[in-house]
Amino acid sequence: MKNMIKVVIACLLIFNLAACSNTNNTITSPDGKIKLSFHLVQGAPTYQVTYNNDTLVNTSHLGFEFKEQGSMKDQFELIAATVNSADETWQQPWGENKTIRDQYHQIKIELKEAGETGRLLNIFFRAYNDGAAFRYEFPEQKNLKEFVIQNEMTEFNITNNPTTWWIDANYDTYEKLYKSTPMSEAKWVATPVTMVTKNNTHISIHEAALTDYSGMTLKQNESGAYEADLTPWSNGDKVRTKAPMVTPWRTIQIEDSAAELVESNLIVNLNEPCKIEDVSWIEPMKYIGIWWGMHIGTETWYTGPRHGATTEKALADIDFAAANNIEGFVVEGWNHGWAKWGAEGAFDHVTPASDFDLEKVAAYAKEKGVMLIGHHETGGDIPSYEKYIEDAFKMCQRLGMHAVKTGYAGGIFPRGEHHHGQFMVQHYRRVVELAAKYQIMLDVHEPIKPTGIRRTWPNMMTREGVRGMEWNGWSDGNPPSHTVTIPFTRGLAGPTDYTPGTFDILYANAKNRVKWNDQDKGTSRVHTTLAKQIANFVILYSPLQMASDIPTNYEGHPAFQFFRDFNADSDESKVLNGEIGKYITVARRSGEEWFLGSATNEEARTLDVKLSFLEAGKNYKAEIYRDGDDADYLTNPQSYKIETKEVNAETTLKLVLAPGGGQAIRFVKL
Template structure:
């Protein structure tokens, strides 16, 4: 990571031995956002946020409750207040944007109580929102047991929200559009609009704490609810001091401003790795989708997907189509116990998967292997093998791994509690030791850890493609909801790009075993083909998958987009959109640009100015579009490829069918 031109000014305001009934305030660099901290005469802490001199977050509580009489919420007095301003540019080895501006004003309020317990409340206010965290030092404690968090977000007026229900074990839920006041509870990011302002509540730098969810305690007043340990304790902190994750509020005058925000990354620690040149974005295909359709299986049988023969077929396809990597699921012993003890062996391939030969063949072809570790939720089994499993893969030349945590955790633990947050962190650090990148499914939500450990490249954490194989599927609005919600936290391995929209080839396969929860005739992809192509751009992941079985790509003219696409982008910008309605995003990779636009169940036409293109250059625009007859329900595979010569002075009209989209490659002439 590189950092440039940082300017810091610090002031100290002493209020020794007293409380303050007057707010202590800090503004964003542009002056549009103002945050005030208040310690009232009863020693209760609160804050509020104004946007453009209008109340946005009304007076909201702060603090924690702890076991055994440890005071973490009341009785404090202000000792001093520090003010600091910073403006820096830092770079990352990969990302939507490789250069990030970190520009904020900070207020650190130092407090103490009569027992000499100390608290620093650190507030940072950016032009695109706020973040604050608690830094405690508890006098006389050798450990701290958190029982509740009092942090509140009292939204000043009702509006529209987009969220999923709070759940400590899964994020794979459909998003709801509803009045803010009607939300019972929500996972974060929770996105909303009130007045003319968009915002999203989330957290940053979740490394050793349970996840924060939100509970509506009345009207538009939301309180933090932490994922508990099995005994009800929320967080166990060793020693007498700890820092919480940042509580964040991204704020923008337009919905796309939330997507373009760098706030979550900016609140994470700089890169902890000395060398990062081994980390690189990649496009990949894999033995995966066939299992979900029942054409192939994870276990060794006559339908086994991860065989030596099939592996080489996928490697050949990747090598012939400008694709860097291939991923294999169902390659190792343990799948035959699915639903039982979930005890996988991470160094024992099935007999028909010659991993040494496959690794040799992949290297010969210049293709990377993405390994796979499914845990089935058996954390103890995985951690017992962790170091050896990553060393074994590294010795074979495998330096990228997809992990999975499907199934319940033992001993009453939740996926999102402190126990598993610590586990995910341990896996990231172990992988880094062996120069291995990660793609985590059933993860803890993304809170920007990729800045500190950029080998944590992508994760699931929402309803992905597989839901279309064995349920009613993801509705057309889902894909234009994710950029304004889940993806605000970071990249998602949605696994887009299914070309066999109606599973016509799969349903004709005589070996197919139907195991879906719904009758197969009800299962399909709820988009047009053009939208599947656009999703490669819209649903950002530095490890981007063409998820269909490769026979559905062979000879298909529209697959040229993925051949041309470069997952290693340098710059990105959301150009237009509204949550759940439509979105248009452009990304630059080297000298090429790629644009993806998509809509919900409504047909839509939007005009896109091409002023993001380099001035003075001409580009060949290769447009993958819905035809006039296309419709996600009745005619999903109707598409056309159009070529135009364009410059930065042009405007393109992007027409999208119901449930459709459009993808464009801009290649310099």
């Protein structure tokens, strides 16, 4: 799978211990733009980050407080500093880009506490062309074995109060609308958190390789710097661990533009290489499902006269998928337990509901060449799910179901644990590894945020962790600015199962809707044009990409041809333009075809887009799905036009986007 070219240059710098407090250690990115400096200030470890000689992160402290073993935050001596560089190219089985370059300069700082304890702490710093990262290592040592981290004292002292796009920190959900304010008003935030400085430098703080640790939020201290705030266990512990161990990487993505920020590979590069030897069964795909009807209140998850997951309906939807070049089909509400929602031990993940013949549906899907995607809603009941999970995965493998959508809606059992704490991080990892054993791809809802695990376990395909399409079904919904904010915020963490593609925007075909959610005020609808719904298939990257609407709303609809032709297996991606919360244009290549998606916020916009990404010297047919001349997400959202043009790499297209609108284009080589 890997074609690697690697150059490693290492030198060991041993310093006089008496002079360590005055020693500065600096690395730069390969292109020289980013400078990452480590300093001991009166025995306390600190770092700084500059970009093009501007200080982005001023002196920021590092260290830990332990539950019963004091703190490790000062009184350090520098033992050694090891500098090395690496440059390798690796291949992933799927992704925005199949080929990734991993190039950085690194310094390993080895510290020892003064005095009798003499505890050891190492810090790795890396400088990439697209950002900086660091992590802690507790090496094996006699004076620190098992311990509980009560506070990670990592600071991000961002300078000059940049404009910040953020959501409030929450230990259990990321499903919120983004705010744009000065950083000084963003007091406690989830990551990724994205900023733009007065010099137009774009920054995003996040984490990578979160494997056995608590998820990090950021909270401002009295000086206005962000400090790591870790999601606690039910008793208040933050991280339970033992040496030797390493923490997740703390990441700072840095680019000149919003478009370049989206193209960063920093997060995946900081994860371990793939641990699955045979990845041939891991394949991106498009899918539909029995799902949207429940959200808009025309069907139910539980059995009864309005039950969505019936055998008859599933067979009909499989026929639709097979006839429309759609590779997958998910069924929510197929199993026992939905009538006991919220109760402990409610869900059974192996027994079908009384009106759903799982064996028949799975066999029919296989006959039709459609992947039946399993659905495991846990209701947050972890002990119950872990009791069923291996048998459920075995059953999926036997039935040819190589993908499962999991869900963790509601509070976590045992009560007091959080979705984003170490308890759940450990659970999510067990599920991913067990799924790989049974050749199952995962789509996780109510997840821990992505931190690049997809490199190590590429069966971790996509996850929610965002305020997605479903909120349009039973609340005030998502404003047009939301989906042109996601790529620059949550999308920087990894693939996003937003589930775009609703065509019945005003629910005109949703007869006999029944209110089931307290947030439904009777005004629910989708706040985009139809053309933007199509564009979001390209913009909101997911290797498992869903067309969210009820299949009958697609039947005979000319605009659905784009999804029929769309290929979720991307080879190469280009972000052609973008401003956070305003607009974005993305092009993705699948084989010899390119797909383009462009979208705007509430404002109408005209964008000139150069097609230089097309193969030079070749002509292409551009199949254009655009907003109609009178389209407007508020007054006329379903107005659209389909046109064709002959174009080439020299062509500049003028994209006219309606308020809340978009445009999608397929480029086919002539």
